[in-house]
Amino acid sequence: xxxxxxxxxxxxxxxxxxxxxxxxxxxxxxxxxxxxxxxxxxxxxxxxxxxxxxxxxxxxxxxxxxxxxxxxxxxxxxxxxxxxxxxxxxxxxxxxxxxxxxxxxxxxxxxxxxxxxxxxxxxxxxxxxxxxxxxxxxxxxxxxxxxxxxxxxxxxxxxxxxxxxxxxxxxxxxxxxxxxxxxxxxxxxxxxxxxxxxxxxxxxxxxxxxxxxxxxxxxxxxxxxxxxxxxxxxxxxxxxxxxxxxxxxxxxxxxxxxxxxxxxxxxxxxxxxxxxxxxxxxxxxxxxxxxxxxxxxxxxxxxxxxxxxxxxxxxxxxxxxxxxxxxxxxxx
Numbered sequence: 001x002x003x004x005x006x007x008x009x010x011x012x013x014x015x016x017x018x019x020x021x022x023x024x025x026x027x028x029x030x031x032x033x034x035x036x037x038x039x040x041x042x043x044x045x046x047x048x049x050x051x052x053x054x055x056x057x058x059x060x061x062x063x064x065x066x067x068x069x070x071x072x073x074x075x076x077x078x079x080x081x082x083x084x085x086x087x088x089x090x091x092x093x094x095x096x097x098x099x100x101x102x103x104x105x106x107x108x109x110x111x112x113x114x115x116x117x118x119x120x121x122x123x124x125x126x127x128x129x130x131x132x133x134x135x136x137x138x139x140x141x142x143x144x145x146x147x148x149x150x151x152x153x154x155x156x157x158x159x160x161x162x163x164x165x166x167x168x169x170x171x172x173x174x175x176x177x178x179x180x181x182x183x184x185x186x187x188x189x190x191x192x193x194x195x196x197x198x199x200x201x202x203x204x205x206x207x208x209x210x211x212x213x214x215x216x217x218x219x220x221x222x223x224x225x226x227x228x229x230x231x232x233x234x235x236x237x238x239x240x241x242x243x244x245x246x247x248x249x250x251x252x253x254x255x256x257x258x259x260x261x262x263x264x265x266x267x268x269x270x271x272x273x274x275x276x277x278x279x280x281x282x283x284x285x286x287x288x289x290x291x292x293x294x295x296x297x298x299x300x301x302x303x304x305x306x307x308x309x310x311x312x313x314x315x316x317x318x319x320x321x322x323x324x325x326x327x328x329x330x331x332x
Contacts, residue, residue: 040213042217043224044221045224077144081152082137084134085173086099086130086133086176086178087132087172088189089172098186099182099208100132101132101189101190104127104131106163123136123137124136124138127210129210131211134163136163160173183201188205192205197220202276219279229278230278231277231278235274235275
């Protein structure tokens, strides 16, 4: 029974490991896989010749680690937390809040204390999927003592203060599930048109993806493995300012995508009552996307002077309550 259970577990890990396309990060020169290692990534078709190698060695390495550690006892349960920050650019004159696509440039500076002395670093910083995102954790894991709970909030505050101290004028932090206007009109700073060879999205540019090779390759290979973009229609939350007219790409852009994309573009067109998801980053932001809400309506509904009785805020017209109080404060 133990052998059967172990075999089933290894096969499950093998399958999960394969279909998630983690092996796309093998380096062409030395075939070594490192988490977030720099190097040249492989396209989906190129990875197929290494698929058996990855399956075999993945199972062997798992069995080796299992046999080496199966009798360990008495380990202290270490724990911690992770906070993902969204960095935005605020323009009070134009009354716009847009994703800052250069947020990842702060990462090398934030990681300097960790590189100098990992044992004394109070915070750790890591890249996230979006080029407008940063991820932070405590510098050291928390221990089993109950008093460790008292360290969580101060460390969260330290992480936010550390990053905020580095921001330039007009840049602000958001700690919300996702950016409410992702994929709607002009939502990035600098403004960029939708599309790109990685996500091939009708609504978001490839520049929203972190420049690290891992993230763009993951996005592209997921699409190539399944043979098309995803095409999901999520029902919209309808409020007083929701526009029912679908917002489609320009005719030129529509024709370009129709000619080169394996997914029928018609299937990814925006329906009046639904939010379309056609790529990985759009799926990540599904919880608070409000496609079809115009910029002027979003501005009006985010204005604290507008009566709540007559205006349902586009910043909070979603299932995520975490975004409802952030946008009005940006203009206060």
